[in-house]
Amino acid sequence: MRKSQAFVIPLIAASSLLMEQIDATVISTAIPKISATLGVSALDLKMAISVYLIGAAVSIPVSGWIAGRFGTRTTFLWAMAIFVGSSILCGSSSSFGQFVGARLLQGVGGSVMTLAAQMIVLKTIAKTDTVRVLSYLSIPALIGPVLGPPIGGFIATYFSWRWIFLINVPIGLAGMVAAALWIKNNRDEHSLPFDWPGFSLAASGLALTMFCAATLAQSFIPAPVSLTIGGIGIAVLFAYQAHARRTPRSLLHLALLRIPTFRIGVLGGAFARVGLGATPFLLPLMLQLGFGLTPLKSGLLTCVPAAGSILLKTVAPLVLGRYGFRRALLWSIPLSSLSIGLLGYMTPATPYWIVVALLFAGGCARSLQFAGLNTLTYADIPAKEVTHASSLATAFQQFSLNLGVSAGALFLAGSGWAQDHRGIAVLDFLPAFVGVALVCLCALVLAGQLTSDAGSQLTNSRKSA
Incomplete structure (x- = not known):
């Protein structure tokens, strides 16, 4: 593969992943304006978020088979076309039913697009480049859910909420042209019946x-x-x-979980993604309801972890190569969990520099954590099983992100029930953040099962003695 392809192909994949990740959460801060236009309550409109995730979940089992049968480029182009088309339908919806239906279709297109993008990268990069490329490819999953709410709030405040979806059209069309020019249509040699x-x-x-x-x-x-x-x-x-x-010929090959590195990467990543899903949900609520900040200001603070994530991505391959996956994860998992738990101890009197420092440090820790877990997932997967491994890993990712939002809401509701009050109070956020942090910490048990040289073939490092 030429050097230009080694740069452009991951860039195309990362751009599509970022667009999908942002779209999953972008409407959260625009719900009041959308609900007013469509004539429904804000609570009812939350169904638009749920059906997006459900559409993504339903399409996961079939995505790998489609990509293997018809080729990764063909699948990517059709999925992006569905995503762009459904974005137009979302932006032009005049009723609640139309909007929910369009969001369901958008979830399907986004999920297939995400899986196809991952498979394109895994089938084109050299094994020795896996850590570096997947490290950068994991950035969208880290910053997408964080960037979505402030972007949605900004567009809904200064423009029409419909542009939240219509802006996907030129971006998606540009991505389709780039994919058609640069990406090879890889197919599985022996595709089984559906x-x-x-x-x-x-x-x-x-x-x-x-x-x-x-x-x-x-x-x-x-x-x-x-x-x-x-x-x-x-x-x-x-x-x-x-x-x-x-x-x-099963669609989701559960037998792949017998591979230690795949099992630890997928299940450990599932526990860690509970925090990735819960934090962008809990943090804006606490900053607005507890600290009295505006949606735009709280959205900007929510972006701080993304800066830490991007910074750490530049050195994550070096850290993994120097210290190994096991040591890096044994440090980054508890630090990431601690940073989430400490958010619950913040008060309106907490100096802003402490808030920013905690959010930035948490972003750094999560960045290293996911760089290790995401790369480790495919460390020992045979080339012929990449399609099935990607499908199964994506299924766990979608479910755990959704579970993270639900866990945050459940901890909030449980705290209110235990303290016998209605609605959300400032004191409810401490048990919510601590509860989510403890769930994330469960990934440490799985990381402890790694051997000292796990994944060393991906970093060109010497195996530990």
């Missing part, structure tokens, strides 16, 4: 469990109903597991 029973089980199981997680803390759906739906979803996923063991 597993319709497996797709039905996996898609419905993921959709039901994610719907439960998204609505459990909402008042418009009773908790027993949400729990029942979640229980059915879990039962369906167990049925899929039994099905996957019997068929060699």
Whole structure:
């Protein structure tokens, strides 16, 4: 691969990933204006966020098969076309039903686009470049959920909220042209027939469990109903597991979890992403309700961790090569969890420089943490299994991000119930942030299972004695 391709292809993939990640959260600060235009309550409009995640979850099991069968470039182009088209539908919606339907379609297009972008990079880069390239490729996942709310708030404040979606059109079209010119259409040599029973089980199981997680803390759906739906979803996923063991053409290859580095990268990343999903949800609420800041000011503070993430990305490959994946994760996971827990101890009297320093340090720690976990995920995956590994890893990523938002909401609601008050109080944020931090800390148990030389073949470093 030419040097120009080694730069342009990851750039195309990263740009599409950033666009998708921002779009997942960009409407959160624009909900009041959108709801006023569509004539519904702000609470009802939260369904537009949930259906985006559900659409993404449903499409994950089939994305890998489509990319393997028709080629990564073809899949990427069609997925981006769906994403751009649904963005136009979102921006031109005149009713609540149209808007929710367009968001569902946007989630499908965004999810397939994300998976295809990851596969394009994994199939084109050299093994020795994996750490460097995936380190930069993980930036969108870190900063997208952080940049979404302030971007949405800025556009909704100074322009029409419809531009939140219409701005995707020129960006998406430019990405499609670049992909058509630079990306090779890699296909799997031996594509198995489509597993319709497996797709039905996996898609419905993921959709039901994610719907439960998204609505459990909402008042418009009773908790027993949400729990029942979640229980059915879990039962369906167990049925899929039994099905996957019997068929060699299953869409999500759960057997890949037997590979230690893949299992630790995926499951450890799932615990860590709970914090990545919860923090952009909890932090703006605390800054606005507790500190009295405006949405724009709270959005700007929410961007601070992104600066730390980007800075650390420049040295993450060097750190992983020098100290190894195990040592880097054993330090970065507790530091990242600690930075989340300490957010709950901030008060309106806390000096701004301390707030900024804590957010920046947390962004640095999470950046190193995800650089290690994301790269480790594919360290020992055979080339023929890259498609299936990417599909399974993406499924865990989508679910854990959604679970993070739900966990933050549940901890807030639980604190209010324990203290016997209605609504959200400032004191509720301490148990919420600490609870999320403890969930993230569970990744440390998995990182401790790594050998000292795990992933060393990806850094060109010598194996530890």
